[in-house]
Amino acid sequence: MTAAGRPRGDGAGARLSIGAVLGRLRPEFPDVTISKIRFLEAEGLVRPARTASGYRQFTEPDVERLRFVLAAQRDHYLPLKVIKEQLEAADRAETGPQPPRPVLMAVSRNGLPAAEEFVDEPVRRLTREELLEQAGIDAVALAELEQYGLVRPGPAGFYDSDSVEVARMARALGEYGIEPRHLRAYRASADREVGLLEQVVAPMFHQHGEEARGRAEEATRELAALSVGLHTLLVKAGLRRMSGR
Secondary structure, three states: OOOOOOOOOOOOOOOEOHHHHHHHHOOOOOOOOHHHHHHHHHOOOOOOEEOOOOOEEEOHHHHHHHHHHHHHHHHHOOOHHHHHHHHHHHHHOOOOOOOOOOOOOOEOOOOOEOHHHHOOOOOOOEOHHHHHHHHOOOHHHHHHHHHOOOOOOOOOOOEOHHHHHHHHHHHHHHOOOOOHHHHHHHHHHHHHHHHHHHHHHHHHHOOOOHHHHHHHHHHHHHHHHHHHHHHHHHHHHHHHHHHOO
8 A cells, every 4th residue: 555545456464453553563663543543534644455354454564554643643742633634645646565664853763852862964945935835834833933033044145944944844833823932932941952962062162183073973862862851851740630540
């Protein structure tokens, strides 16, 4: 099957029952249940084949699709609507039988950010029109994001790919009634975290030599992952207290 669960002509390997799928997912997602898998199917996020008797038959791509959905919910708190949009976009792009891994952040096995997420990559410059199109927002929404410092164009007026992801997240939060003005605290918190890390790594970058710079860059990535990981754990703990678990 494709990432969208459509039949493929290249064969999808063994067919799995819903119980077998549950057994495959449980080690990584202990809270998943058969009811949860059925719910995701009802929402159109996975489309297993059916036998003549009506029994579900999942394939390996179906399992990977479910793993993607569950990871996106657990690690990034994405609403199902946004996850479905990501998968449908991958289907339209015909990326192949395997759905993409969550694109917002590289994570380690414990579900926390990995240092590799913070590796510097070539920056792709986007025009204002490209940002609006890729983020799925209008000019009014972008103006609000800029007003509260959530999205910032560079000196030449271009945006980067991170701006697209920020805008998409803000749009998803907006579906729950959370407006850009409510997100100012996120900007302020991020700036404080960056300022703290800068105090630690700035002296390292003043040392001479490629080896010293490499150590400074590695330390920056590790500190960034630890900082964001701590934030993630504190949010998770707060949510557990909120739900009384």
